[in-house]
Each structure stands twice: as C-alpha cells, then as structure tokens.
Amino acid sequence: MLLFTLSPIIGTTAWTMCWTNAESRESELVDVYNLTGTLVRRQVKRADAVKDLKKGIYIVGGQKYVVTER
DSSP, rough: EEEEEOOOHHHHHHHEEEEEEEETTTTOOOEEEEETTTTTEEEEEEEHHHHHHHTTEOOOTTTTEEEEOO
C-alpha cells in the first residue's frame, strides 16, 4: 500500500517535529472518514487506520491521506 499525507510542512524544523510526533502517535486512537463525511472506522490505532481501505482520500484524526494501492 502506498500512502501519502497531504499535511502542509514548512521548513526542515517542522518536518523533524512532524516525523518525531508521527512515530510517537502510532498507537493513538483515531476515527476515519471518507470525503463525503461518512465514518468508515471508529477508534482504531493511527498506524492501522487506512490498512485494507480501497483507493481514495480519507480523513484520519484530522489529517488527509491518499490511499493509492492495496
């Protein structure tokens, strides 16, 4: 599965902070929505949030993700 985040990142300092936070937040529980606002998954670990979802754009814990392959 190829996964891309669409969150804006400004400068290398912000990139480093986002990378560190992403590693520590993998176990955080989040909800997953599709672009129509339909709840797809409720209270799943961030690390597993888009696993096995079909291609599309999803909102996971307030961040946009593009799933391009299964």
